[in-house]
Amino acid sequence: xxxxxxxxxxxxxxxxxxxxxxxxxxxxxxxxxxxxxxxxxxxxxxxxxxxxxxxxxxxxxxxxxxxxxxxxxxxxxxxxxxxxxxxxxxxxxxxxxxxxxxxxxxxxxxxxxxxxxxxxxxxxxxxxxxxxxxxxxxxxxxxxxxxxxxxxxxxxxxxxxxxxxxxxxxxxxxxxxxxxxxxxxxxxxxxxxxxxxxxxxxxxxxxxxxxxxxxxxxxxxxxxxxxxxxxxxxxxx
Amino acid sequence: xxxxxxxxxxxxxxxxxxxxxxxxxxxxxxxxxxxxxxxxxxxxxxxxxxxxxxxxxxxxxxxxxxxxxxxxxxxxxxxxxxxxxxxxxxxxxxxxxxxxxxxxxxxxxxxxxxxxxxxxxxxxxxxxxxxxxxxxxxxxxxxxxxxxxxxxxxxxxxxxxxxxxxxxxxxxxxxxxxxxxxxxxxxxxxxxxxxxxxxxxxxxxxxxxxxxxxxxxxxxxxxxxxxxxxxxxxxxxxxxxxxxxxxxxxxxxxxxxxxxxxxxxxxxxxxxxxxxxxxxxxxxxxxxxx
Ligand SMILES: Nc1ncnc2c1ncn2[C@@H]1O[C@H](COP(=O)(O)OP(=O)(O)O)[C@@H](O)[C@H]1O
Ligand SMILES: [Mg+2]
Numbered sequence: 001x002x003x004x005x006x007x008x009x010x011x012x013x014x015x016x017x018x019x020x021x022x023x024x025x026x027x028x029x030x031x032x033x034x035x036x037x038x039x040x041x042x043x044x045x046x047x048x049x050x051x052x053x054x055x056x057x058x059x060x061x062x063x064x065x066x067x068x069x070x071x072x073x074x075x076x077x078x079x080x081x082x083x084x085x086x087x088x089x090x091x092x093x094x095x096x097x098x099x100x101x102x103x104x105x106x107x108x109x110x111x112x113x114x115x116x117x118x119x120x121x122x123x124x125x126x127x128x129x130x131x132x133x134x135x136x137x138x139x140x141x142x143x144x145x146x147x148x149x150x151x152x153x154x155x156x157x158x159x160x161x162x163x164x165x166x167x168x169x170x171x172x173x174x175x176x177x178x179x180x181x182x183x184x185x186x187x188x189x190x191x192x193x194x195x196x197x198x199x200x201x202x203x204x205x206x207x208x209x210x211x212x213x214x215x216x217x218x219x220x221x222x223x224x225x226x227x228x229x230x231x232x233x234x235x236x237x
Numbered sequence: 238x239x240x241x242x243x244x245x246x247x248x249x250x251x252x253x254x255x256x257x258x259x260x261x262x263x264x265x266x267x268x269x270x271x272x273x274x275x276x277x278x279x280x281x282x283x284x285x286x287x288x289x290x291x292x293x294x295x296x297x298x299x300x301x302x303x304x305x306x307x308x309x310x311x312x313x314x315x316x317x318x319x320x321x322x323x324x325x326x327x328x329x330x331x332x333x334x335x336x337x338x339x340x341x342x343x344x345x346x347x348x349x350x351x352x353x354x355x356x357x358x359x360x361x362x363x364x365x366x367x368x369x370x371x372x373x374x375x376x377x378x379x380x381x382x383x384x385x386x387x388x389x390x391x392x393x394x395x396x397x398x399x400x401x402x403x404x405x406x407x408x409x410x411x412x413x414x415x416x417x418x419x420x421x422x423x424x425x426x427x428x429x430x431x432x433x434x435x436x437x438x439x440x441x442x443x444x445x446x447x448x449x450x451x452x453x454x455x456x457x458x459x460x461x462x463x464x465x466x467x468x469x470x471x472x473x474x475x476x477x478x479x480x481x482x483x484x485x486x487x488x489x490x491x492x493x494x495x496x497x498x499x500x501x502x503x504x505x506x507x508x509x510x511x512x513x514x515x516x517x518x519x520x521x522x523x524x525x526x527x
Binding site for chain 2: 054078
């Protein structure tokens with residue numbers, strides 16, 4: 001089998017010397033959609049931060065596209081094509097929608113900036129109408145679309161989406177998952193981090209379940225869906 | 238009673254001083270807006286730059302206006318290196334440490350200058366120092382008019398950098414949403430250093446504009462920065478248009494109140510205004526209401 005796009009081996013990381021992740025092993029293949037599921041506080045966001053260099057690993061390895069990114073800076077990780085769309089969106093509220101998208105290509109794919117902005121406006125028509133509006137004036141769902149659009153501007157090889165459906169109305173959640181399906185259908189590998197188990201397992205090929213900083217279950221989405229232990233793990237019973 | 242001519246002359250003179258205050262305030266407000274700290278070494282940087290201009294003129298005969306590009310680039314480099322290799326690493330992520338380090342730097346610079354130059358005041362004698370434009374009702378100093386033009390041009394260039402360039406957009410991004418900026422691949426330490434460098438470059442330009450009509454002594458920078466700080470609060474901490482508008486207002490108030498009160502009490506007007514603003518509109522003229 002070919003090497004996976006992303007492979008994480010024995011990753012330990014946390015805050016101020018306190019480990020949150022206690023030896024994580026996961027992998028994502030090229031073009032694959034992989035879900036990371038788990039209840040609130042199990043360490044999903046910490047995993048994403050470690051992958052994008054915001055939190056330093058104290059042990060383990062992060063291999064991406066043949067390079068060792070364990071010690072890499074956030075900027076170098078972006079340059080390598082591993083793009084993290086964070087929980088809470090973290091868009092730039094004092095800048096316009098267009099400027100937010102432009103900054104998505106600050107470090108990578110700058111040469112394609114113009115075409116890619118046009119492409120984002122095609123994927124997210126609502127952003128086009130508001131191109132010159134300050135991003136802080138957008139609704140929650142629109143901000144999430146902008147955050148994903150900003151991530152796509154870097155032409156990622158792997159897109160990490162941290163709880164993209166969080167705080168959205170049920171109708172918008174549906175729309176968001178449709179969008180992710182559409183993006184993934186173009187062959188983009190996604191690491192989808194969610195609490196929304198049912199919908200995530202609909203669109204992912206495989207999934208990992210995190211509990212208390214460790215992977216406790218993994219497998220194909222199909223198998224996990226029918227696994228009675230999933231609900232237990234998820235509810236922490 | 239004062240004639241309208243005299244008051245108009247005072248307003249014009251105030252505008253010209255105000256433009257140089259704007260330059261000094263811009264660096265202070267930019268660093269505050271992005272790093273969220275007050276750079277206590279801002280005044281000492283201005284003093285040091287004025288001494289460089291002084292030496293360049295007295296030793297090498299280079300005109301202060303000719304020095305502008307070299308001073309801007311040189312001090313940009315010094316400011317960049319100071320933040321990137323001294324202030325940033327030594328601060329270890331604590332804003333309080335940054336305050337102490339910049340305060341320490343300013344004490345070192347001032348005392349170094351005192352040791353070499355003593356507390357004497359020095360000035361330079363440029364050939365156009367006393368040239369003036371005759372407006373009929375008053376005379377405008379040529380170097381001051383030039384200083385006014387250069388100051389506003391520099392403010393405009395800074396504004397264009399912030400609005401149009403990727404680096405400027407990165408500066409605004411880091412100022413507001415650090416994590417979002419980092420995840421876009423922006424190197425925050427680099428942007429902090431660029432911002433610090435821009436602050437140093439603006440005071441270096443101010444030094445070039447001040448020297449033809451003013452004097453330098455090892456503590457002179459602080460007098461200007463005190464006024465600049467008032468301007469930054471008046472305009473709204475971190476606001477560029479606020480700093481420019483505030484500086485012009487302060488320049489006018491200082492100059493006009495000097496007519497009524499006495500030359501030495503001109504600054505009293507500024508501080509009365511300062512207190513009024515804090516009472517009535519604590520976020521300043523252009524500050525965000527939070
Ligand atoms: N910046 C931080 N400093 C210290 N502890 C943190 C920080 N962020 C998260 N934690 C802790 O790490 C644990 C995992 O949090 P997180 O990764 O955000 O979980 P999840 O994304 O799965 O909800 C929690 O116990 C949380 O309190
Ligand atoms: Mg989370």
